Every structure is written in C-alpha cells, then in structure tokens.
Amino acid sequence: QKEVEQNSGPLSVPEGAIASLNCTYSDRGSQSFFWYRQYSGKSPELIMSIYSNGDKEDGRFTAQLNKASQYVSLLIRDSQPSDSATYLCAVNLDTGNQFYFGTGTSLTVIP
Amino acid sequence: DAGVTQSPTHLIKTRGQQVTLRCSPKSGHDTVSWYQQALGQGPQFIFQYYEEEERQRGNFPDRFSGHQFPNYSSELNVNALLLGDSALYLCASSLGAGNYEQYFGPGTRLTVT
Numbered sequence: 001q002k003e004v005e006q007n008s009g010p011l012s013v014p015e016g017a018i019a020s021l022n023c024t025y026s027d028r029g030s031q032s033f034f035w036y037r038q039y040s041g042k043s044p045e046l047i048m049s050i051y052s053n054g055d056k057e058d059g060r061f062t063a064q065l066n067k068a069s070q071y072v073s074l075l076i077r078d079s080q081p082s083d084s085a086t087y088l089c090a091v092n093l094d095t096g097n098q099f100y101f102g103t104g105t106s107l108t109v110i111p
Numbered sequence: 112d113a114g115v116t117q118s119p120t121h122l123i124k125t126r127g128q129q130v131t132l133r134c135s136p137k138s139g140h141d142t143v144s145w146y147q148q149a150l151g152q153g154p155q156f157i158f159q160y161y162e163e164e165e166r167q168r169g170n171f172p173d174r175f176s177g178h179q180f181p182n183y184s185s186e187l188n189v190n191a192l193l194l195g196d197s198a199l200y201l202c203a204s205s206l207g208a209g210n211y212e213q214y215f216g217p218g219t220r221l222t223v224t
Contacts, residue, residue, distance in 0.1 A: 004153075034212065043201055043215040044154065088153050090213075098167050099144070099213065101153030 003027065004091050006102035014110050019076040021105050023089030026070070033065055033072045034090040037083075038104065044088055048074060079109045113138045115204050115216035123222045124192050132187040132219045136204030142166075143185040144213060145177060146201040154201055160185050161207070189221075197223045 003026050013019045021035075032051050036044035050056045050063040050072065062075040072091075076083055086104040093100055116135045124130050136143050142161045146154035156169035160179035179185045183204075189196055199220050203213035 032211075036215075043199075043218045046212055046214060049212050090153075098156045098159070098169060100156070101146075103151070103153045 003093060003100040004089055004102040006087075006089050006105050008103055009106040010108055011105055012108045012110055013079050015079060015081060017079050017109075019079045019083065019107055019109070021074040021076075021087050021089075021107065023072045023074075023091075023102055024070055025072070025089075025091045025093075025100075027091075027093040028067070028070065030067075030070075030091050030093050032092040033063070034099075035061075035063060035072075035074045036088040036090060036101075038086045038088055040085075076107075079107075081109045081111050084108045115140075115202060115214055117200075117202050117216040117219050119219060120217070121220045121222075123224060126192055126194060126223055128192050129188065129190045130192060130221060132189075132200050132202075132221075133184065134187070134202030134204075134216055135184045136202075137214050140204035140206050140214070141183050142205045142207060142211075143179060143183065144203045144205070145185070145187045146203065146215075147171075147196075148199040148201055148218075150198075157187070192223045194223050197221060 035048040038044045048063040056063045060077045064073045088104045089102040144159040145157040148154045158168040163179045174190045176188045199218045202216045205211040205213045
C-alpha cells in the first residue's frame with residue numbers, strides 16, 4: 001500500500017474554473033501536509049502547507065484537510081493557463097523526518 | 112534572499128563510476144534533505160542531515176551516502192553507479208528537522224550510461 005496516493009490525471013479544466021486536486025494518505029499519525037507545484041523540467045515549488053483539520057486559504061489556493069478521512073485536497077480558483085503543471089502532495093508520516101510524496105496529478109488549464 | 116542552490120546542473124557518468132552532488136541550503140536554513148525523482152514519479156526520500164548528522168534514511172542502499180558541513184551545505188555521494196540511478200536529484204532545505212516546510216533547489220540531472 002502506497003503511503004500517499006494521488007490520481008495521476010491528466011485533469012483538464014477551462015480557464016477561470018475551479019480545479020480540485022485530491023490526495024489520500026495511509027498513516028493516521030501524519031502531522032503535516034504540503035502541496036507542491038512542479039512545472040515540466042523544473043523542481044517542485046511549495047505552494048501550501050496545512051497542519052490542522054479544516055481549510056487554509058492563500059490567494060487563489062485553498063488546502064483542505066480531513067484527518068478522520070485521511071484526505072487532503074487543493075482547490076485552485078479562477079484557474080489560469082500558468083497553473084498548468086504537476087501538483088505533488090507530500091505528507092510527513094510522524095515516523096520522524098521523512099516526507100512521502102505522491103506521484104502527482106497533471107493539471108492542464110485550457111484557455 | 113538566496114534560495115537553495117545545487118551543482119552541477121547536469122552530469123553524465125558511466126556505470127560503475129562514483130558521483131558527488133552538492134547543495135547549499137536557503138539562507139537561514141540548517142537542515143538538508145535529499146530526494147531522487149525518476150521520470151513520471153514523485154520525489155523519493157534518500158536521507159536528511161541536521162547538525163552534521165544523518166537523522167533519517169529512506170529505502171536506499173548504502174551506495175548512497177552523504178555529508179553535511181558546518182556551514183550547513185551538503186553532499187550526496189553515489190558509488191558503483193547503476194543505470195537505474197539515472198534521475199533528477201533534488202536537495203531540499205528547511206529550518207530544523209521534523210515537520211517543517213522544505214524548499215527545493217533546481218536539482219541535478221544525472222544520466223548513467
């Protein structure tokens with residue numbers, strides 16, 4: 001069983017729409033959760049972190065965490081073509097300092 | 112504010128050779144983690160260095176070793192290279208070991224022929 005799972009996509013949304021990206025994790029003791037954006041050929045860029053249940057908003061991005069369901073999501077409002085990238089979910093599994101990444105979801109925003 | 116830097120950008124090695132990759136953390140950070148990212152996959156944790164010690168290690172053979180220097184910079188060494196070691200090697204820095212935000216460098220693309 002993979003520690004962190006994401007739908008690989010591709011996910012396509014029209015410009016201006018809301019993109020919804022989902023991630024599930026296996027360890028109930030996980031404490032910290034992160035979303036990274038990775039453009040093709042580039043390194044991951046941190047866009048959101050969330051540590052407690054509920055929603056956290058930063059500009060057009062909203063991270064949602066539900067520890068009971070072991071689920072974390074990222075909403076991107078007013079999607080722009082520049083948002084087209086692979087989005088990686090990362091989780092610290094409370095076994096120390098190791099971060100586990102999902103395989104990423106490819107998002108394409110269609111102008 | 113200087114971000115995470117890595118060198119070299121690209122590297123081509125022959126199977127069986129050894130390689131050293133270098134990383135300087137973001138200004139103010141003291142912890143360095145190394146990851147391997149194969150094409151189409153998420154980054155896989157290799158190990159983390161804090162206070163010049165290896166604090167945690169992922170599921171990688173001991174051909175992979177590292178070091179952290181007093182100025183917090185770090186090296187990743189890989190011995191007896193295999194074709195399967197071809198990947199993007201990423202360094203991430205953070206302030207303190209544990210559940211903290213990690214910031215990635217641009218990576219080193221290693222090709223083993």
